[in-house]
Amino acid sequence: MYLQVAVNIHIYQPLEYATPDEITDDHNSADNNTLGLIFSDPPPSSGTPKQCPKNMTGCRVLVPVGSREVLGVVISEHRKNDISDNQNCQRTIKKVLRFIDDVPVFDHNILSLLLWAASYYHYPVGEVFFSALPPLLKNDYPATLPKIEGWEKSDAANPEKIPCRSSKGRDAWNCLRNKPLATADFKNMGIPVTVLKGLEKKGLIKRINLRDRQKPWYQEEITVNHEFIMNGEQNRAVSEICAKNGFNVFLINGVTGSGKTEVYLNVIEKVISKGLQAMVLVPEINLTPQTVKRFYRRFSVPIVCINSAMPAKERLNSFLLFSGGNAAILIGTRSAVFTPMRFPGIIIIDEEHDGSFRQEDGFRYHARDLATVRARMENIPIILGSATPSLESLYNVRIGKYHEINLLSRAGNAQPAKIIPINMCREGQFHGISDSMLIAIRAELAQDNQVLIMLNRRGYAPKIICHDCGYVFLCGNCDSGLCYHQDRHILLCHHCETRYPVPTECPVCKSRNLTVTGNGTEQLESCLKEHFPDESIVRIDRDSVNRKGVLERYLQEINDKKHHIIIGTQMLAKGHDFPEVTLVGIINVDSSLVSEDFRSREKLAQLIIQVSGRAGRGTKKGKVLLQTYWPNHPLLELLINKGYNAFAKEELSCREKLRLPPITSHAVIRGNSPSHKSLSDLMDEIYFFLLEICTVFPHTKIHPPMAASMERIGNRYHLNIVIESETRIELQKFLTTLINHKNEIRHLNNCRIVIDVDPSTTL
Numbered sequence: 160m161y162l163q164v165a166v167n168i169h170i171y172q173p174l175e176y177a178t179p180d181e182i183t184d185d186h187n188s189a190d191n192n193t194l195g196l197i198f199s200d201p202p203p204s205s206g207t208p209k210q211c212p213k214n215m216t217g218c219r220v221l222v223p224v225g226s227r228e229v230l231g232v233v234i235s236e237h238r239k240n241d242i243s244d245n246q247n248c249q250r251t252i253k254k255v256l257r258f259i260d261d262v263p264v265f266d267h268n269i270l271s272l273l274l275w276a277a278s279y280y281h282y283p284v285g286e287v288f289f290s291a292l293p294p295l296l297k298n299d300y301p302a303t304l305p306k307i308e309g310w311e312k313s314d315a316a317n318p319e320k321i322p323c324r325s326s327k328g329r330d331a332w333n334c335l336r337n338k339p340l341a342t343a344d345f346k347n348m349g350i351p352v353t354v355l356k357g358l359e360k361k362g363l364i365k366r367i368n369l370r371d372r373q374k375p376w377y378q379e380e381i382t383v384n385h386e387f388i389m390n391g392e393q394n395r396a397v398s399e400i401c402a403k404n405g406f407n408v409f410l411i412n413g414v415t416g417s418g419k420t421e422v423y424l425n426v427i428e429k430v431i432s433k434g435l436q437a438m439v440l441v442p443e444i445n446l447t448p449q450t451v452k453r454f455y456r457r458f459s460v461p462i463v464c465i466n467s468a469m470p471a472k473e474r475l476n477s478f479l480l481f482s483g484g485n486a487a488i489l490i491g492t493r494s495a496v497f498t499p500m501r502f503p504g505i506i507i508i509d510e511e512h513d514g515s516f517r518q519e520d521g522f523r524y525h526a527r528d529l530a531t532v533r534a535r536m537e538n539i540p541i542i543l544g545s546a547t548p549s550l551e552s553l554y555n556v557r558i559g560k561y562h563e564i565n566l567l568s569r570a571g572n573a574q575p576a577k578i579i580p581i582n583m584c585r586e587g588q589f590h591g592i593s594d595s596m597l598i599a600i601r602a603e604l605a606q607d608n609q610v611l612i613m614l615n616r617r618g619y620a621p622k623i624i625c626h627d628c629g630y631v632f633l634c635g636n637c638d639s640g641l642c643y644h645q646d647r648h649i650l651l652c653h654h655c656e657t658r659y660p661v662p663t664e665c666p667v668c669k670s671r672n673l674t675v676t677g678n679g680t681e682q683l684e685s686c687l688k689e690h691f692p693d694e695s696i697v698r699i700d701r702d703s704v705n706r707k708g709v710l711e712r713y714l715q716e717i718n719d720k721k722h723h724i725i726i727g728t729q730m731l732a733k734g735h736d737f738p739e740v741t742l743v744g745i746i747n748v749d750s751s752l753v754s755e756d757f758r759s760r761e762k763l764a765q766l767i768i769q770v771s772g773r774a775g776r777g778t779k780k781g782k783v784l785l786q787t788y789w790p791n792h793p794l795l796e797l798l799i800n801k802g803y804n805a806f807a808k809e810e811l812s813c814r815e816k817l818r819l820p821p822i823t824s825h826a827v828i829r830g831n832s833p834s835h836k837s838l839s840d841l842m843d844e845i846y847f848f849l850l851e852i853c854t855v856f857p858h859t860k861i862h863p864p865m866a867a868s869m870e871r872i873g874n875r876y877h878l879n880i881v882i883e884s885e886t887r888i889e890l891q892k893f894l895t896t897l898i899n900h901k902n903e904i905r906h907l908n909n910c911r912i913v914i915d916v917d918p919s920t921t922l
């Protein structure tokens with residue numbers, strides 16, 4: 160047999176290998192093995208050559224590449240004579256060294272998804288496959304679930320006889336009367352293992368792997384605890400989604416607090432009651448114990464989580480439990496989209512507009528887009544939900560690809576919060592906070608309400624300068640100013656994370672008169688502390704919640720009303736439910752109104768609406784104050800007076816006029832290198848090559864190499880070539896032509912080149 164293998168190295172195509180000799184015949188005669196397993200031995204940890212499993216496609220293998228041994232995943236298998244009889248070809252085909260798995264780690268649909276992704280994102284196939292695997296499986300770690308040690312009565316024991324004089328022994332025996340139990344359960348009851356071992360010695364009980372005895376969730380009765388009675392809109396949404404069979408994309412466009420989660424839960428209930436599985440993808444920061452608890456409270460079925468911050472073993476277990484069909488629900492962040500589903504039921508993407516669904520380095524992909532491709536391959540429905548849908552999704556509604564479902568009112572009795580601009584030109588201010596904002600905060604606190612203030616910049620101040628000569632402290636590795644962090648007492652580069660000591664004098668004029676400009680969340684916190692010394696303030700940003708569990712603790716404390724003032728960056732905007740917050744203050748968003756990135760207006764509108772959505776979610780009415788120097792800016796006026804959907808419609812027609820995505824398609828060729836000269840030579844060469852092939856692509860435009868928005872980061876220079884195509888298909892053909900001709904363009908002269916398809920920014 161010959162195998163196509165996605166090998167974990169930086170080449171675009173799969174490689175061809177032959178199966179190891181000794182087993183080829185066995186393999187042919189093993190057709191009666193229904194489980195797809197020939198060998199029941201546990202997987203060897205390393206070393207021993209392993210024979211081929213019955214079902215080789217989707218298994219990890221060790222293969223030779225040059226003089227190295229590298230892991231790969233089998234993509235397909237075919238007989239020798241399927242391949243051309245070319246003698247040369249046959250002679251050069253090497254053999255697989257060993258099989259790591261005896262059951263596939265990826266099923267057929269995941270293989271198709273990964274092949275599709277490698278070709279759509281133009282990324283080396285093996286690297287795509289290996290970035291989709293849980294970290295432990297990137298090595299030869301066995302893909303097996305750990306045993307759950309447990310005990311049961313041995314067959315010989317007489318159930319009526321009390322075999323033991325010690326009370327703990329009797330307790331243990333009684334517990335095992337009706338069903339087996341885990342060692343951990345005994346420990347919880349205060350019965351130590353020594354007691355169990357004693358009973359084992361007497362031949363009364365025996366050790367088992369409880370995992371083998373667990374009854375699958377779909378054979379048990381599923382219990383569901385409803386918290387609310389759905390309102391009319393929610394009911395209609397659920398019936399509309401459940402009325403259709405097979406692949407369909409639903410966009411739930413529902414205002415903040417309209418009860419989208421409640422809709423997901425009701426749809427999931429219908430799915431799991433049929434014995435099918437649900438995959439729920441959430442933004443990075445939303446996978447908190449609160450989210451998971453809401454699912455646990457609702458359903459009795461096994462639920463697993465996957466995110467990049469969790470311990471590797473736990474993550475592998477979640478992967479195996481879900482792919483084996485032993486968990487009903489998976490809640491995960493973007494990389495969870497690659498988890499196989501044994502009983503595919505539904506995929507749900509919550510906050511589908513969120514930037515964290517996009518992987519921004521290495522293999523760059525969009526988990527929302529891959530999830531829709533996957534749903535099509537699995538032939539199951541997918542729900543995208545947001546109060547501020549991406550223009551991509553709204554465009555897909557417009558062209559009839561997605562079904563839109565609107566939830567126009569808040570669930571329960573909550574009222575939408577009104578956004579009121581504060582004209583900063585007419586205001587006195589203190590460290591960036593206007594007088595009107597301070598008065599409003601005081602009024603809410605007097606009524607025992609919570610306030611939430613958002614400033615989308617962490618640290619104390621974004622710049623530190625010499626007051627006498629104007630010298631600005633810059634990062635030595637980047638074209639970036641240094642941010643002053645008062646808490647950690649350092650200057651920090653937000654691009655390469657290099658830290659510098661806080662200076663005492665100017666390196667140029669030796670003046671000690673140094674000052675900061677601009678403000679960040681730390682400054683906001685100390686300023687509000689000064690104004691409200693008796694209030695408890697909590698700050699939520701990447702610095703304050705960088706340790707595990709801290710964010711969860713803060714969120715709980717906010718819900719318990721331990722803090723009345725909540726300060727933070729855009730982290731606060733994401734889907735959190737703070738029922739006691741009545742005032743949201745947005746400090747400064749003006750810089751986003753003048754960005755050169757065509758997506759910045761969309762991102763700003765989403766941020767404003769999302770953070771505003773944290774106000775007035777409970778029984779009390781909420782309001783939002785937005786500080787700006789441009790209260791009459793058309794974007795703000797439209798957003799404030801007409802809402803997000805009106806804004807999005809207007810923005811979409813702008814994109815249409817300017818022929819920008821999602822109407823057209825973009826790709827960026829990103830190059831970086833420590834040498835500006837070699838990079839710019841290489842980028843020029845690529846550019847001229849692109850111009851050449853461009854002649855047969857009439858609807859594709861190439862822009863000359865341009866410095867990235869920050870040209871030097873971490874001592875590497877960054878240049879981009881932007882490619883614009885009128886259609887996605889033409890862009891794909893164009894990029895394929897590029898890869899076919901210029902397979903070797905990457906890693907030349909210390910230059911790294913990547914292709915970024917559907918980039919989140921072209922800067």
Ligand code: ADP
Pocket residue numbers: 387388389390393413414415416417418419420421422570571572736776
């Ligand atoms: P979204 O995800 O749309 O922002 P959630 O699902 O978190 O909204 O619901 C917002 C709030 O409304 C939550 O506190 C939730 O418990 C409550 N809620 C949802 N549905 C109902 C309902 N049918 N009746 C009463 N309260 C509801």
Ligand code: ZN
Pocket residue numbers: 625626627628629630665666667668669670
């Ligand atoms: Zn100076």
Ligand code: ZN
Pocket residue numbers: 634635636637639652653654655656657872873
């Ligand atoms: Zn830096």
